[in-house]
Ligand SMILES: [Zn+2]
């Protein structure tokens with residue numbers, strides 16, 4: 001049966017219909033709701049971009065995810081072209097049970113932020129202090145292992161204090177410090193200090209003291 005679009009009078013012989021209206025009118029209607037611009041949050045310190053998974057390295061997939069985060073759940077998008085200033089996206093939306101795809105150029109705004117990791121790094125954040133004491137060669141060797149261990153696990157050392165008889169090493173993540181001692185079967189002395197309350201939960205900092213004496 002031949003149908004005519006109530007808006008533009010096009011006939012169903014000439015153009016696809018979606019529900020009551022012709023495809024062109026449906027697209028025009030949907031286009032009005034498509035944003036002209038998306039904002040990407042970029043960490044000014046490490047250059048990673050904010051996605052649904054947190055801050056990650058910019059890749060094709062990450063950029064798509066970051067754009068989705070900015071545009072909201074209303075739009076299912078694919079990225080045809082992207083250059084940090086503008087992008088060509090295809091916006092997809094269900095309308096009357098059918099998928100409508102609309103390509104559009106949008107502009108990209110970059111918002112400089114700082115990710116949690118960089119913020120912690122620059123603010124001297126730490127959860128654990130590892131105190132290494134004893135024979136200098138042994139202290140140096142264990143410290144080397146500790147620094148490598150931490151770096152390999154995406155944590156960081158926010159400060160190292162050199163003392164007469166060893167080092168104090170401030171570690172961002174206490175679970176990593178614990179894992180280090182377990183991995184090397186070391187048995188440090190442990191103490192805990194309360195340093196704050198967050199969301200009703202007490203936060204403790206761990207201090208480990210490792211005495212490295214005697215023969216190897
Ligand atoms: Zn129409």
Ligand SMILES: [Zn+2]
Pocket residue numbers: 043044045046047048055114115116117118119
């Ligand atoms: Zn960062």
